[in-house]
Amino acid sequence: MLDLLAxxxxxxxxxxxxxxxxxxxxxxxFVVLRGLAFMGAGTAHAAFAGVALGYLMGWPxxxxxxxxxxxxxxxxxxxxxxxxxxxxxxxxxLYTATMALAILFIGLMKTYNxxxxxxxxxxxxxxxxxxxxxxxxxxxxxxxxxxxxxxxLYFIAFDQEMAEASGVPARRIFFLLLTLVALTxxxxxxxxxxxxxxxxxxxPASTAYQLTHSLSTLTWYSVLIGITCSVGGVLISSYWDIPxxxxxxxxxxxxxxxxxxFSPKRQxxxxxxG
Amino acid sequence: xxxxxxxIIHFDHATFGFPGVVALEDISLEIQSGExxxxxxxxxxxxTTLCRAVLGLMAPxxxxxxxxxxxxxxLRCHHRARIGYLPQKGVVDRxxxxxxxETVMMGRYGALGLxxxxxxxxxxxxxxxxxxxxxxxxxxxxxxxxxxxxxxRVFIARALAQQPDVLLLDEPTTGLDITTQHxxxxxxxxxxxxxxxxxxxxxxDINMIRSRVDRLVLLKTRLYAAGPPADVLKPDILSQVxxxxxxxxxxxxxxxxxxxxxx
Numbered sequence: 001m002l003d004l005l006a007x008x009x010x011x012x013x014x015x016x017x018x019x020x021x022x023x024x025x026x027x028x029x030f031v032v033l034r035g036l037a038f039m040g041a042g043t044a045h046a047a048f049a050g051v052a053l054g055y056l057m058g059w060p061x062x063x064x065x066x067x068x069x070x071x072x073x074x075x076x077x078x079x080x081x082x083x084x085x086x087x088x089x090x091x092x093x094l095y096t097a098t099m100a101l102a103i104l105f106i107g108l109m110k111t112y113n114x115x116x117x118x119x120x121x122x123x124x125x126x127x128x129x130x131x132x133x134x135x136x137x138x139x140x141x142x143x144x145x146x147x148x149x150x151x152x153l154y155f156i157a158f159d160q161e162m163a164e165a166s167g168v169p170a171r172r173i174f175f176l177l178l179t180l181v182a183l184t185x186x187x188x189x190x191x192x193x194x195x196x197x198x199x200x201x202x203x204p205a206s207t208a209y210q211l212t213h214s215l216s217t218l219t220w221y222s223v224l225i226g227i228t229c230s231v232g233g234v235l236i237s238s239y240w241d242i243p244x245x246x247x248x249x250x251x252x253x254x255x256x257x258x259x260x261x262f263s264p265k266r267q268x269x270x271x272x273x274g
Numbered sequence: 275x276x277x278x279x280x281x282i283i284h285f286d287h288a289t290f291g292f293p294g295v296v297a298l299e300d301i302s303l304e305i306q307s308g309e310x311x312x313x314x315x316x317x318x319x320x321x322t323t324l325c326r327a328v329l330g331l332m333a334p335x336x337x338x339x340x341x342x343x344x345x346x347x348x349l350r351c352h353h354r355a356r357i358g359y360l361p362q363k364g365v366v367d368r369x370x371x372x373x374x375x376e377t378v379m380m381g382r383y384g385a386l387g388l389x390x391x392x393x394x395x396x397x398x399x400x401x402x403x404x405x406x407x408x409x410x411x412x413x414x415x416x417x418x419x420x421x422x423x424x425x426x427r428v429f430i431a432r433a434l435a436q437q438p439d440v441l442l443l444d445e446p447t448t449g450l451d452i453t454t455q456h457x458x459x460x461x462x463x464x465x466x467x468x469x470x471x472x473x474x475x476x477x478x479d480i481n482m483i484r485s486r487v488d489r490l491v492l493l494k495t496r497l498y499a500a501g502p503p504a505d506v507l508k509p510d511i512l513s514q515v516x517x518x519x520x521x522x523x524x525x526x527x528x529x530x531x532x533x534x535x536x537x
Contacts, residue, residue: 033370151383151392158372158380162361165329166436167354167384209371213416218371265369 004238012132013124013191013238017230017248019139020124020188021204024197025226026146027184028205029219030177033157038088039076039178041198042095043185046072048194049098051119052105061119062134065189069182072098077178081171122193122245124234131190138187142180153177154215196245203252204229210256210263225255282307282439282472283328288337290323297323300337301497305474307439310466312483312503313476315493316516321476322362324493325444328474330354342439355384358433358471360443363426363450374420374428375413378403381435403434406469407461423454430461440472441465447479455482480507 004010031040050068054061072094079090106116118126127135146153152173155163164170181201188197208221233248281304291297298320305311315321326332327339330351339346344353358381381403382396404410407427412420417428426446433441443462447455459475463486466473477483484490490506492499494515499506 148389151380151386152388154376155380155383158370158377159361162359163380163383164331165354165357165359165361166381167352169388209369213371213418214373215371215376 004235009125009127010234010238012129013127013234013244014231016127016132016135016191017124017234017244018227019135020191021200021226021228021230021248022223023139023142023184023226024188024192024200025204025208025222026143026219027180028201028203028226029208029222030146030153030157031181031201032205032209034160034174034177036087036177036181037202038091038095039073039181040185040201042076042091042098043069043072043182044189044194044197045095045102046098047182047185047189048119049102049105051189051194052102052109052116055113055116056105056109062186062189065119065186066183068098069186070179073178073182074175077175081174118193119189120194121243122189122191122196124191124244124248125238127190135187135191138183142183142187145176145180149173149176158215192245192248196249199249199252200226200230203249203256207252207256207259210259210265213265225252229255279307281305282342283474284338284340285327286338286340288327288334288339290320290327290332290334296335296495298327298493299496302337303491303497303500305472307472308470309489310463310473310487311475311489311491312480312487313474313491313493314478314480315498319494319515321493322444325359325442325474325476328440328442329357329359355436356438357440357442358430358436358438360426360429360433360441360446362444363422363446363448370418372417373413374404374409374415374417375400377417377428378431378435381432385436399437400431400435403431404428406434406465407431421454422450423458426450426454426458427461430458430465434465434469438471440474443473443475445477446475447477447482455479459483459486 031037047065047069050064050066051061053059054064076087076090076094079085080087152163152168155168156170156173156177160170160174184201185197188200192200204226205222207225208218211221212218229252230248233251234244236242236251237244237247283305285301285303288301289296289299313321313324323332328341330341330346330353333347341351342353342356344351378400379392379396382392382400386392386396401410401413404413407430409424409427409431412424417425420428441462446458446462450458459482462473462475465471475483475487484503484507487503489501490503491497492506492511492515498515499511
């Protein structure tokens with residue numbers, strides 16, 4: 001397996017996977033705690049519609065993905081804030097509407113475009129140096145913002161109203177969180193794809209959630225699990241020649257079930273019931 | 275208890291609500307620094323609206339509200355960190371991964387402002403707040419593993435960690451057993467006396483607080499009465515607000531029909 005590391009494209013994909021793993025698992029902590037799990041899925045599909053429109057019109061696909069992703073999270077955030085309808089309903093509507101748009105845009109293309117499908121399923125082994133540069137730059141921006149506003153993000157994840165009442169600008173921080181979720185999805189599209197990015201946001205944080213009662217420990221565990229699964233998944237994928245996205249996500253899922261079985265929380269509940 | 279200085283909270287003919295729905299109407303009320311005020315009233319009487327107004331989360335539709343030196347007419351309030359708030363007891367997710375100390379440290383975040391990391395000084399303040407509520411031995415415990423009464427103590431410590439001038443408690447005893455209710459209210463009274471905090475305690479439980487507060491405020495959309503408990507808890511005023519005849523016995527306030535039934 002070690003001789004694989006000599007290849008440039010393997011080095012690039014390992015670095016991209018580690019970055020995306022760290023990024024998704026960090027933002028995932030706040031997504032899971034704030035109850036925005038479904039938002040990740042909705043944003044991913046909206047971003048894919050952006051990619052499809054980009055290819056259809058000859059516009060930059062990643063920029064279009066970003067616009068579609070941001071529009072989706074801001075609209076759903078606004079709807080939640082106004083209390084007009086439940087969040088899962090509004091995301092459900094946007095999720096399916098943007099997927100319909102994606103199918104429409106693909107249908108309008110005169111020829112089969114394999115690159116579009118690359119964004120749907122992801123292929124970390126095909127990441128170019130230029131794309132790695134974009135992933136690195138955007139990852140620094142998103143992780144920097146999370147570090148800078150971590151105390152406020154933790155507080156609104158715990159109790160947004162209490163945070164607002166304590167003088168934290170909770171509403172602005174909530175929209176910052178939504179924006180970071182959208183950026184994370186866009187950054188991860190090329191590596192894990194629109195369908196699987198949601199899993200990378202959700203699973204490492206949910207796995208860490210099984211293992212600790214401390215917010216800070218949860219975040220470190222989540223990042224560690226995210227990087228391990230992404231890098232491990234790429235190595236498995238290149239060694240056994242299987243698609244990288246599923247390798248990463250299935251490894252993460254396996255770890256999740258191991259954590260559920262050995263969770264101290266679960267054992268505590270069993271003791272309490274017994 | 276009431277000083278001669280300017281009141282720290284001043285409602286001046288203030289009306290709150292949403293377009294078409296009035297939750298509180300024409301409220302005029304002054305609260306002085308260092309007072310212990312109980313706010314009572316039936317369900318839907320506007321107690322929680324009063325709470326949100328004091329927190330600066332709701333601007334008056336009519337009239338004025340001033341808190342400290344901040345006119346809260348346009349929701350550009352900078353006083354929130356000076357009010358330690360204990361929200362109505364929600365059901366804490368027993369698996370929410372937060373320790374007692376992490377919860378109390380959140381009390382520092384509003385006062386610190388954006389971009390500032392908590393320092394050793396903030397940690398000391400949080401530990402001191404935990405000591406005030408008698409929970410210093412639980413700093414590393416999971417919040418979800420504590421009893422309801424212990425969780426309320428932790429949330430009170432979180433409010434204290436803000437180093438507030440005012441402690442605002444929204445039904446702090448709801449959902450607790452009777453012994454724990456007493457210990458929570460005793461703790462609040464102790465903090466009021468020891469730290470000189472102005473306390474606004476919103477409750478349904480008149481009996482629990484009437485011997486402890488300086489003043490009672492009785493709401494039912496309008497302000498029906500405000501003053502020392504003996505002046506507010508008069509059968510004629512209470513029956514107007516609660517719609518039943520109430521009588522004050524030596525120790526308790528009871529509904530007349532129940533009183534006759536038992537005597």
